[in-house]
Amino acid sequence: MMNHKNKQSLLFEPMDQKIVFRRLLSYTKPHLRWLTIAFFLLMLGTGAQILGPILIKIFIDDYLTPRIFDFQPLFLLAAGYLGLHFASVAITYVQLFLFQKIALKIIQQIRIDVFEKVQNLGLAFFDKFPTGGLVSRITNDTETIKDLYVSVLSNYVQNIMFLIGVFAAMFYLNVQLAFFCLFLLPVLFILMQLYRKLSSKFYAEMSEKLSQLNAKINESIQGMTIIQIFRQQKRLRREFETINDDHQKAWLKSIKLDGLLLRPAVDFISIIALILVLSYFGVTSLNSPIEIGVLYAFINYLDRFFEPVNQMMMRLSIFQQALVSASRVFRLLDHHEVSPEKRGDGQPKIEKGEIEFRNVSFSYDGEHNVLKNISFKAKKGETVALVGHTGSGKSSIINLLMRFYPGVKGDIFIDGVPIDHYENDELRKKMGLVLQDPFLFVGTVEENIKFYNDNLTKDDVVNAAKFVHAHPFIEKLSGGYEAKIGERGSTLSSGQRQLLSFARTIALNPSILVLDEATANVDTETEGEIQLALEKMQMGRTTVAIAHRLSTIKDADQILVLHQGEIVERGNHSELIEQGGLYHKMYLLQQGDREEIESVTTSEYVNTVDKNT
């Protein structure tokens, strides 16, 4: 079990940046062909841009300075210059676009991978991992990685290519001077490293403050009623101002850092480089003549040399941030806590829907058993009602029956076959689970009943709705089956939501029905409808129900009373009545007239008093 906890905490540990980077690069593999093309175009475009100043140099040195103006070579030069630039424009466009497109495809792949991975994780994972954090990893973190591919990688490749090109041209023009300029590289490299180190620290501080700031606003908006009613506006305002101030200070710090090490620093170095180049040419010219064209080209290249450096430095913090996000995403991708899978050969089918639990014990954390030695059997069409207070183990029985959790001790059979042997699809299609909190998604009523089952026709949907008595209220909605349902079904009452979820389940015609009955907050109008619907749904289906409603319990073939994970009382309605326990009284209450109720409730009261005294 330590191992288990480690797994969970591993999700929050950063990964080695080199490994993360390599892994990010490995995502480019499927796009190798287009990437190669993009690279090729990039080289062409860069080459064309770099050739430009060389053509001008030729013009100045070979034609302008000696005043030779033959039409043909000049025309060729001009045409060459313009042609190169036209070509480079087109090539650069295609190349830039290709890189972005590939980046978008890669990020989509990562997104789908991580979403698919999460979908296949077991429910145990979702019990522990907060939803908000998951959503943020799937969308926001991948979005940050997108910035890396879109604006960092292609930009770096392009700028590095450009730098190489500039150096190649410099070497072509003057080897000695080019070597000289090569010394700029380590200086710039040190500058970059320094900036990377400091900025990642400052950036982290700032983004931490920003997220605190946003969390504060968000929370305050949501809790504004509480703040106002408890008259804490002034205090909260003060608290907010403090965070706001801290954020501004952190921000100013990174502005200062940017001012010290980014463009101003690079420009400073560029002027120093200019001084060096001028001195070199100046000193050389004192002794021997030099080509002005070379000087021109050199200065031009120097000018162009520093822009890519600026560009790259500005993107360092994005780069850094993307690696952090990528490490979070990869941790999730590597997480191993999948849902229980099918075991064994064969493809058994569920026909009758008989259920048997044999000596089943279970624990979520490996320490505390939530179920101890549970055994029961439900024949085809029978109903088993689970009764007990919160934490007695009712929900756990349902979770195991649905094969949501691994690590079950004992055996669970359906139609005499161990539950592990069924295909996931078979289990899901034949067992209909109705949850206490009916989950509806944004979409129409029809879409919500259909869910992802496209085989269902409109008639099927209407029939299912009619079957569970949802049809009348759906008809009354404006738009009927096409009516839009808001976020989490907010436009419907809780009872109506429940009926829709019934319809969704019944549309699949499952042979086993698993019910987690809702207790609270069902409005009285729909209460009756729900009762009726439930009774009809149970007809001919094996049902296991966490029951609160007397009707469900009364008609059950078996009632299991659970207490602290054990079955403490069992039997059908009449058996339990004979036992003369609580159930007997409950039954009387519902059946009997007012006097009997009063006598029972008073006797209950007397009992309590008796025990207390």
Next chain:
Amino acid sequence: MKVFLDLMWFFKEEKRKYITGILLLAIVSILSLIPPYIVGVIVDHIEQGTLTTSILIYWCGVLFVIAIAVYIFRFLWRIMIFGASIKLARKLRNQLYEHFTKMSPKFYNNRRTGDLMAHSTNDIRAVEQTAGVGVLTLVDSLTMGGFVILTMAFTINWKLTLICLIPMPFMALATSYYGSLLHKRFGKAQAAFSSLNDKVQESMSGIRVIKTFGYEKDDVESFRKKSDDVVQKNIAVARVDSLFDPTISFIVSISFFLAILFGARYVVAGELSIGELTSFTIYLGLLIWPMLAFGWLFNIVERGRASYNRISSLLSEKIDITDDNSVKNEPPVGDIEFHVNRFAYEEEEIALQHVSFKVNKGETLGVVGRTGSGKTTLMKLFMRQYDLNDGVIYFSGRSINDYTLEALRKSVGYVPQDHFLFSATIADNIAFAKPDASLTEIIDASKLASIHEDIVQLPDGYETVVGERGVTLSGGQKQRISIARALITNPELLILDDSLSAVDAKTEEAILEALREVRKDKTTMITAHRLSAIKHANTIVVLDNGEVIQKGNHEQLMSVDGWYKEMYEKQKLETLVEQGGSNDES
């Protein structure tokens, strides 16, 4: 550009920073003009063979001084201008936050948290950009561009300058056009992304249902479709985004071409030296940025204007619950009387009508009724979350509107239906209304609310962090913490708005018992779905469709056939069923 006028109040406030910053920027622009000039001078010296070591050292020295000066000035103007702009961001954020704290629930009902968040993040960011990068770009492109053009025209050749400038305005036009195009497409891409975000949110919170039906693969498929859409929209962005670089380099190269073409003619004609031509092309290079910036400026300013308008209109939203007619500053103590003639949230739907009753000081009032019958509305009116137009509510003989909000609410401890806790420690949450409360006070309140035992079981006890980022508590635990939070000020009036719904019957009884003991001469109002919570009340009011259908104490109401009696019996039954597994505990 109007947004600069709108922001004038701020520029005036920070005029020292802005003026210094702008001056420094202008100086930097002028200083940047000198290196190309020096290059031209040295080239000419080399060409004419007149270069000497001392000339070289002199000019290199000048360059070095310029390098240092430019470095320092660049650093300083950033701190001046950007420093001022983030100050504006802070200021606006504080203003918004303060405004938020003054708005009533009505304001929040009509808006989504996400939208309000967007105002306080994206919109403020856009305004900050206008006051920072926007000002910089405006000043820089004007001064730098102006100086460069002037230098080229006056020190080198004005004809050549004009010729080379011809393509430049196209660059500003193009970047401005692309920018607006990009903005639109980017908006669509953003929308697609947020729809993807909603999808993930929905899938993650509905994961149980998806797994129940075995639709994992289908859900991945539907996610794939959404993410396809995101890709498509982003590709549309990329199509425009990729236009910038090629367009700029195209226009720049045309300018260079013109410079060389016509420059060569002037050199031949003797109007220009080769050194001057070299300087000229360097100056031309310096013009790229101002032109580019000018194009961008339109977009920054455009976005800033839209955002500033949104923020302004939010800030000018009227505060509808005020102290304007309040005369009393002391928290009220005494009897309470409701005389509600009619109240509606929206025009047509009547939430309450003809509701009148009295609660004497020290008594307990119970309000029951179906969901939507108006129980909570009644409490909200009392707390002045909404103002009652038709009718009066008296507290200690005066209309509640006569008291300041501060005074009225000081008399009340409120436990809302939805148990909202802040991301803070439990102790902080309980001491919310009394931040200086001692630990003993906090523990006393917790014991009253029957939550003390639960809290000490937690890993960090009272220092355990709860809320979104902390440990997850059960609904019942949160409710009881909310109760402790309301009790800590020992309020004259305690309102429990269906706030015992998630605690079990035994705990409910314990809490009610404790309250009865401690709050002997204090007033309590309880609304409930479960009647056991109000059974002991001196007066019980049954609401239906916003009207009083029954009134009396428990005995009185049980003696007549009606909603109350019917409901009471039904619930008694349900309680027994729920306790089915623990019948030996009673």
